[in-house]
Amino acid sequence: MEINKKLRLQLLLQSGLFMVLLIAAVILLSMLARDHRMQWDISQNGRNSLTQASLNVVKQLHGPLTVTAYATQQDPQLGDIRKLIRDFMQPYVRVKPDIKLEFVDPAEQPKLTREAGVQINGEMVVKFGAKSEHLTALDEQKFTNLLMRLARAQQKLVMQIEGHGERKINGKANYDLGEFARQLVAKGFQTSELNLALVQDVPDDASVLIVTQPQVDWLPGETAKLISYLNKGGDLLWLIDQEPMHGLQPLADLLQLKLSAGIVIDPAAQQLNAPATWALATNYGKHPITKDFDLITVFPLAREVDVSQNQSWQITKLIEVAQRGWVEVGKADETAHFDKKLDTAGPVTIGVALTRQFKNREQRVVVIGSGAFLANSYLGNAGNLDLGVNIINWLARDEDLITIQPRSTADSNFYLGKTALTMLTVGLLIVMPLIFLATGGVIWWRRRKL
Numbered sequence: 001m002e003i004n005k006k007l008r009l010q011l012l013l014q015s016g017l018f019m020v021l022l023i024a025a026v027i028l029l030s031m032l033a034r035d036h037r038m039q040w041d042i043s044q045n046g047r048n049s050l051t052q053a054s055l056n057v058v059k060q061l062h063g064p065l066t067v068t069a070y071a072t073q074q075d076p077q078l079g080d081i082r083k084l085i086r087d088f089m090q091p092y093v094r095v096k097p098d099i100k101l102e103f104v105d106p107a108e109q110p111k112l113t114r115e116a117g118v119q120i121n122g123e124m125v126v127k128f129g130a131k132s133e134h135l136t137a138l139d140e141q142k143f144t145n146l147l148m149r150l151a152r153a154q155q156k157l158v159m160q161i162e163g164h165g166e167r168k169i170n171g172k173a174n175y176d177l178g179e180f181a182r183q184l185v186a187k188g189f190q191t192s193e194l195n196l197a198l199v200q201d202v203p204d205d206a207s208v209l210i211v212t213q214p215q216v217d218w219l220p221g222e223t224a225k226l227i228s229y230l231n232k233g234g235d236l237l238w239l240i241d242q243e244p245m246h247g248l249q250p251l252a253d254l255l256q257l258k259l260s261a262g263i264v265i266d267p268a269a270q271q272l273n274a275p276a277t278w279a280l281a282t283n284y285g286k287h288p289i290t291k292d293f294d295l296i297t298v299f300p301l302a303r304e305v306d307v308s309q310n311q312s313w314q315i316t317k318l319i320e321v322a323q324r325g326w327v328e329v330g331k332a333d334e335t336a337h338f339d340k341k342l343d344t345a346g347p348v349t350i351g352v353a354l355t356r357q358f359k360n361r362e363q364r365v366v367v368i369g370s371g372a373f374l375a376n377s378y379l380g381n382a383g384n385l386d387l388g389v390n391i392i393n394w395l396a397r398d399e400d401l402i403t404i405q406p407r408s409t410a411d412s413n414f415y416l417g418k419t420a421l422t423m424l425t426v427g428l429l430i431v432m433p434l435i436f437l438a439t440g441g442v443i444w445w446r447r448r449k450l
Helices: 005-035 052-059 081-095 110-115 140-151 178-186 220-231 249-255 267-271 384-395 418-449
Strands: 065-070 099-104 123-128 131-135 156-161 189-194 206-211 236-239 263-265 278-284 297-300 314-321 326-328 348-357 362-368
Touching: 052 081, 052 140, 065 081, 081 099, 123 140, 131 140, 178 189, 178 384, 206 220, 206 384, 220 249, 236 384, 267 278, 278 348, 297 314, 297 384, 314 362, 362 384
Parallel strands: 065 099, 156 189, 156 206, 206 236, 236 362
Antiparallel strands: 065 123, 123 131, 263 326, 278 297, 278 314, 314 348, 348 362
16 A cells, blocks of 8 residues: 555544544543542452541541641651551541641650650540540551540440449450440440449439349339439430349339340341340341441340330330241240240340430430340440440430441551562563564554555
8 A cells, every 4th residue: 555645644634633632631631630539449348448437427527637646757667657647547638638637756856745645656646626635556446436536525424223233334244344335435435333222313414324134123212213314304225134123113114115025036046056045136127326227236135125105205116136036935945946825926126216305305215125235245246336336326315426336447468479579570671661662663664564
């Protein structure tokens, strides 16, 4: 094919038009990229982006956030520690642009470092409004919990009744609630035990009162103080087990609860190699506590808890279990079988939320038919912690902070051996350039022959 002047001119025009369109496309893409940012996180567990829980908490911070990092330019063990801090903070800054990150060199400004109470290199002081806290680890879960504490308007007091052999809110035994209390403290709550026999009344500063299963009878005066607390509009979490009421029947009557005898048997738990007496919950009522909540929760030795419809309380059935199970009134073990004459077929309600208006204020009560689900032994199962924290947040009127709790992301690094590194280096620096050079030479030779 002979290239004449006309064809050469056409090719030149085509090449020129292509270059103009290419430059225009690059300019348009750069303008679009400047105004609209899009990112994709393809790392394991999305470790370079924030979890939904963290996003929800950051959205509750209305106002600037200042993060002052007391870090040297280089750390003997961590290397460029300031870069690590910048990379850690970057996902938060993308969501909340008014986060201000500052650095102070402890070696150059030791007096300022001591005044801030900083102990280690890389420690950060996070300030929001008049409140501030220290962070010593670059961990999303810890930082988000810190932000949650800063986001609370005030520290809420959660008190648990003691004196009758109940589970202890700060106890370390398997059946106690110590780990749950530790998680609440990490999220900005204050926890304390309360003996009604030693006080005149429930303290006015108690935001939430927790009642767990007693092992001995309450004194009539103690029961009267509890009823008085509710009649004054107090908010309550009642964790009730399948045991005698021990003086708490007036509380059940006030809430108009229907408490049937028997333990919930859930065949679905057996299919997961768990005891049949573990009720697994996947169905939740429509309520702020369970909004967007899709985690499985585990309720050992659960009992049925229901409330008859009445004019005093607005009722929401929170938790439903044992879709193919039943309430066993006989011996609850692996040999238990459904007896339609004695047992109650599932599904079974084991958790309810109650509200009523009290002096222009909504009174809130949650009753769960398993005290063990928040115990130290079972708190780490599935979504138990998340549900427990959501319940306390709702009772304490911090429903804006109700969310699935952030997890520590699994870190992962990609390591290459010497052989792989050598092959990668040779491929990128030698083989690929030679391929491009050879391709260009072939194209040049073919055009020269035209």
